[in-house]
Amino acid sequence: MELLIGAGVIAATLRLATPIAFAALGGVITERSGVTNIALEGCMLFGAFFGILAADKTGSAPLAVLIGLLAGTVLAAVHAVASVTWRADQIVTGMALNILALGVTSYLNYEIYGSGVPSGVPLLPALNLDFLAGVPFVGGVIGHQNVLVWLALVLVIVLQLYMFRTVAGLRLRAVGEHPRAADTVGIDVRRTRYWAVLASGGLAALGGVYLTVADTGSFTDGLTNGRGFIGLAAMIFGRWTPVGALVASLIFGYGDALSVSLQGVSIGDLRIPVQLLSTIPYLLTILAVAGFVGRSRPPAADGVPYESEGH
Amino acid sequence: MIAPRPERERGTAATVVATPLVPLLEMRGIRKRFGELQALDGVDLVVNEGEIHALVGENGAGKTTLMNILYGLYHPDAGTIRYRGREVRITGPRDAIALGIGMIHQHFMLVPPLTVAENVVLGDERGGPPLDTRAIEQRVRALEERFGIVVEPSARIEDIPLGLQQRVEILKVLYRGSELLIFDEPTAVLTPQEVDELFVIVRQLRAEGKTLILITHKLREVLAVTDRITVLRQGRNAAQLVTKETNAAEIAKAMVGRELKELKARAATGTSLPILQISRLEALSDRGTPALRGVDLVVREGEIVGVAGVGGNGQSELAQCILGLRPVTEGTITVGGADITRDPPKRTRARGVAYVPEDRRVEGLVLPFTVADNFILGKQDREPYARRGVLEREAIAKDGDRLAKDFDVRPPNAKVIVGTLSGGNQQKVVLGREISESPRLIVISQPTRGLDIAATEYVHERLLEQRARGCGILLISSELDEIRALSDRIAVMFEGRIVATLDAADATEDRLGLLMAGHAEAASH
Amino acid sequence: MPIVSVLAALLAGAVLILISGSNPIRGYAALLRGAFGSPYNITETLVIAVPLTLAGISVAVAFRTGLFNIGAQGQLLVGALAAGWTGAQFPELPGILLLPLTLVSAVLAGGAWGAIAGWLKAARGVNEVITTIMQNYTVVFVMHWLLQNGPMTAPNAAGTPASSPIGAGAILPIIIPNEIVPLSRLHAGVVLAIAAVVVFWFLMWRTSLGYELRAVGLGARAAAQAGIDPRRRMVLVMFIAGGFAGLAGMIQVSGLFHRVFDGFSAGFGFDAIAVALLGKNSPVGITLAAVLFAAFARGGTIMQADAGVSSHLVEVVEATVLLVIAAEAIVRALAVRRGTPAEALA
Structure with missing residues (x-):
């Protein structure tokens, strides 16, 4: 039982869900505006590398967060220019940026840290809630989580409110669903989409920053290992809402946590195939999009470049 | 719901009509050209404050273009717009909204x-x-x-x-x-009950002092709610009328025009053998609303049946149902006695049905393919163009050149990419492909849309040839002249039904115009 | 235009080398030497070009039908797993039976895996990009299980988790004798790749089916009214695409590694997208683009060893090629808007 729902597993779930949730939030913002951004993986990788690089060179963890975030935003800016202004194929551009991010970070990692990131780089601290120390379970789960885990949770709430409880959020959703309708009432479709794509890059980069500057303190080539894509899956499974994306991230993170805690465990003669747990996010997502598990419907204008009328 | 306002209000509005001081809107000499097409050729429109003004005309008469100019979506090549006596420049919807002009789009701009x-x-x-x-x-x-x-x-x-x-x-x-509301074909997607409710709202808006422009082609609506009427025909003003002083026949005449072409004398070739029989056919539109509401129709061998009607009354859906491109929800279709109601296009075509779709660039042709490759579209897996699944390049090239010559495609070279040809030559490729198979039935939609006179005549001659051969032809067109020149019988479609089928001799333009505008009672007199 | 994009990308790479304080000319010279500098280097480049060509065809055949196959990577791995399983399961069978059996199992497995995405698109309207991305990751984890503690795990394997070696009958022979090019690994897979290029060309431009697929890709509605059901062709073409990728996986197993291991052929399916785009989805173009990218990959390792420039530079160059190709599509889109017929530029 401890292996399935113990405080250790649940705490690990939160940790593992955090980078996924950041990417998923980024995905929600950009796709709600009508731009598909599969370069989230690359933005995350940028955040991870430039975050740890900044932590090492400046000696400041908060500055590292800022620089990591900026790096992801810059990569997203390329996507924004290509997909919003030039109306390029968003999948091709996204693929290219993912490969570019992998190449640039691996290249710089080799050139700068041929022998690995030195130890002793300043990292983001955990928030120690000592007053919870005595509380069973809860203390174990949230008593010592990193500040970025908390930031992710706060951002989920903030973005949920932004999207469904503010004027700007209303306009964002209108742009993603029916850009022409938004255009005819005077909403600037292009500007809305630009900001959304930039924000998505920044958010995904935070997930990357978490992996290096909060979690491991080191960098390896291709460190994000598909977490950006799991983030997209969480976005879809969470039906393009921040809270839904968080729930999906937690489900996916729980699967990851289980695959660690159940490693080598047997039921009778059968060793539990923990790796198969990791396929759950992807299978659930396919089933959700196909309408077999609920119906997950993307914004109507998602991935469709917008061209304003006028002759 | 809303109670209808007493007639007093209508009187007030009529007073405004009678004593126009400065018109609310004055559009003068508006011209707009799209490529080869002169969409508007010096059109005037004057709308007084507090009236309901009908803007009437057939498809392509220029109604929507004129209103898109007023709303700032298009910019005119020439002409002036005055609003409340002041000359204005409207560069976008935002300008229009700021002036107090609002548009109720035909395709709703709703999220x-x-x-x-x-x-x-x-x-x-x-x-x-x-x-x-x-x-x-x-x-x-x-x-x-x-x-x-x-x-x-x-x-x-x-x-x-x-x-x-x-x-x-x-x-x-x-x-x-x-203050000025433009309604673009507001009743196109509504049920009759919804139309009545809309009219109540429209009158209510006038009572509140709003001015309305109603773009429509339905005479019943024009007569029911409007005060004055501007009729457009082929990008020009055809008439300015006061509703109370006119009638359906006069409006229809202005809409359709008087340019009669000489009817060709033709020998009757029809046998009594029906080739296509459609009974109580129903189907839905892309939007899920009823598009066909019980169509009954027969086409016999050696007969051309024209389907007249203003676009969007179910003609496209009818053609798609026959081909098997759109699911039939009720009713049956038979070809040569065989039920094809649920057959996919391939099986329908195997029964000798040919199809010339209305949008040749999207539906008729694969534009980046060569002429020769387009000639074999649908026959790519049959002899002589393929043997055991392998294309016979020589046969394709040879027949391509032969058909290009036979059907007068210019340049007469089957290796040319179809997308680079002119509209007329593209249509010859489609037509050539379809009739070279000697079909028993041709379903042909808007056969001469966008073609020049020579190409139009060419297409017409080919169709008459097929008729003489004994082929049945279902000719769907929004060009009344074309329908009248070619058809043996004319079926008029309105709101998803065939409202009347006339022998060509009885089908005067007045009657057709009234029927097309949903005025079946008036047409029967 | 493809040449322009490659040159632009090489230029961008040179800038990156300069920034990091090395000599671009020395770097590129080493890269060129590594790729083509000796008979051995040439054969090594071709060894990489073989799976790239096949995976590139996989992407291109779908592209030609109007579908974006991001899933070549997963289909390749499924093919490799099927080949690895078949090859190891019947080790006593003679080559004349086992090799075709291995090949067919890989093609069918890859094809079936690809067809799922086609079916979901045809029957449920699911965007194939989403499905194939999700499928790729699914395969990776199933593969972890199969090779780490699943039914395919080799008993007593040390180091990287791997499957048992395939039987001698399932191995593609080395086609260049040691006396001519010592240590060469160039296997008969190169013949299969050339055959695949010919099959791809013949299928698309010489058969009725290929005609139908191209018609669906270029004018789905025109094809539909002519009696070619686009939905059926979508399922079929994704099966074919998966089959080509599966063949790539089989060749990696039978020709090169003789077993499947974790981290096997990572990234080939993604490079394949770049290969297909750069090669304009044409047989010759794909072959040339595959050789080019293989040269980058092979030359990159030598460049790192000889000139001290990280081999990851190659990814930067590759990504830049893709971005410039995307920009090319933009140029075309703009030209169309100005009224130039799109076909004239195609």
Whole structure:
């Protein structure tokens, strides 16, 4: 039982869900505006590398967060220019940026840290809630989580409110669903989409920053290992809402946590195939999009470049 | 619901009509050209304050282009617009809205997952950053009460019927303080009950002092609610009428025009053998609304049956149902006695049905393919063009050149990419492909749209040839001249039904015009 | 235009080398030497070009039908797993039976895996990009299980988790004798790749089916009214695409590694997208683009060893090629808007 729902597993779930949730939030913002951004993986990788690089060179963890975030935003800016202004194929551009991010970070990692990131780089601290120390379970789960885990949770709430409880959020959703309708009432479709794509890059980069500057303190080539894509899956499974994306991230993170805690465990003669747990996010997502598990419907204008009328 | 206003209001509006001081809107000499097409050729439109003004004409007469210019979506090549006596330049919808001009689009500009209230205020939320849903809904409710237009503000657009969605479009325009409301084909998607309700709202708006322009081709509506009428025909003014002083026949005549072409004398070739029989056919449009509401139709061997009607009354859907491209919800279709109601296109075509679709660039041809490759579209797996699944390049090239020559495709080279040909030559490729198989039935839609005179004549001659051969032809066209020149019998479609089938000799333009405009009673006299 | 994009990308790479304080000319010279500098280097480049060509065809055949196959990577791995399983399961069978059996199992497995995405698109309207991305990751984890503690795990394997070696009958022979090019690993897979290029060309431009697929890709509605059901062709073409990728996986197993291991052929399916785009989805173009990218990959390792420039520079160059190709599509889109017929530029 401890292996399935113990405080250790649940705490690990939160940790593992955090980078996924950041990417998923980024995905929600950009796709709600009508731009598909599969370069989230690359933005995350940028955040991870430039975050740890900044932590090492400046000696400041908060500055590292800022620089990591900026790096992801810059990569997203390329996507924004290509997909919003030039109306390029968003999948091709996204693929290219993912490969570019992998190449640039691996290249710089080799050139700068041929022998690995030195130890002793300043990292983001955990928030120690000592007053919870005595509380069973809860203390174990949230008593010592990193500040970025908390930031992710706060951002989920903030973005949920932004999207469904503010004027700007209303306009964002209108742009993603029916850009022409938004255009005819005077909403600037292009500007809305630009900001959304930039924000998505920044958010995904935070997930990357978490992996290096909060979690491991080191960098390896291709460190994000598909977490950006799991983030997209969480976005879809969470039906393009921040809270839904968080729930999906937690489900996916729980699967990851289980695959660690159940490693080598047997039921009778059968060793539990923990790796198969990791396929759950992807299978659930396919089933959700196909309408077999609920119906997950993307914004109507998602991935469709917008061209304003006028002759 | 809203009680109809007493006649007094109508009298008030009529007074305005009678004593026009400065017109609210004055468009003079408007010209607009799209490539080869002169869409507007010096059109005038004068609308007085407080009236309901009908803008009437057939498809392609220039109604929507004129209104898109007024709303700033297109820029005119020439002409002036005066609003309240002042000359204005309208460069975009924002300018139009600022002047007090609002447009109720034919394809609603509504965001389906958002609520009614959110759609009404979108872009002009007055408040924020937080979205005060309650305040917005109250504001919309107040607006609804003022104009007597009722829609639940908290309902989602995707959950309410089209008739109510249209009210939201109207509310959107009123919310922005528009004085002049343009309705683009407002009844096209409505049920008859919804149309009646719309008219109540329209009269109510006039009573509130609004001015309305109604783009339409339906005479019943024109006569029922408007005060004055501007008729356009082929990008020019055809008539200016006062509703009370005119009648359906006069409007129809102005709409259709008087340019009669000489009918070719033709020997009757029809046997009595029916080739196509359609009975009680029903089908849905792409939007899920009823498009065909019980169509009955027969085409016999050696006979051309023309389907007349203003575009969007179910003609396209009828052709698609026959081919098997659109699911039939009720009724049956038989070809040569065999039931093909549920057959896919391949099997339908195997029964000798040929199809020339209305949009040749999207449906008729694979534009990046060569002429020769387009000639074999649909025959790519049959001899002589393929043997055991392998294309016979020589046969394809040889027949391509032969057909290009036979059907006078210019340049007469089957290796040319079809997309680079002119519209007329593209149509020859489609036609050549379809009739070279000696079909028993040809379904042909808008066969000469966008073609020049020579190409048009060419297409007509080929069709008459096929008729003489004994082929049955279903000719769908919005060109009345074409229908009258070619058809043995003419079926008129209106709102998803065949409202009448006339022998060509009885089909005067007046009668056709009235029938096309949904005026079946008047046409029978 | 493809040449322009490659040159632009090489230029961008040179800038990156300069920034990091090395000599671009020395770097590129080392790269060129590594790729083509000796008979051995040439054969090594071709060894990489073989799976790239096949995976590139996989992407291109779908592209030609109007579908974006991001899933070549997963289909390749499924093919490799099927080949590895079949090859190891019947080790006593003679080559004349086992090799075709291995090949067919890989093609069918890859094809079936690809067809799922086609079916979901045809029957449920699901965007194939989403499906194939999700499928790729699914395969990776199933593969972890199969090779780490699943039914395919080799008993007593040390180091990287791997499957049992395939039988001698399932191995593609080395086609260049040691006396001519010592240590060469160039296997008969190169013949299969050339055959695949010919099959791809013949299928698309010489058969009725290929005609139908191209018609669906270039004018789905025109094809539909002519009696070619686009939905059926979508399922079929994704099966074919998966089959080509599966063949790539089989060749990696039978020709090169003789077993499947974790981290097997990572990234080939993604490079394949770049190969297909750069090669304009044409047989010759894909072959040339595959050789080019293989030269980058092979030359990159030598460049790192000889000139001290990280081999990851190659990814930067590759991504830049893709971005410039995307920009090319933009140029075309703009030209169309100005009224130049799109076909004239195609």
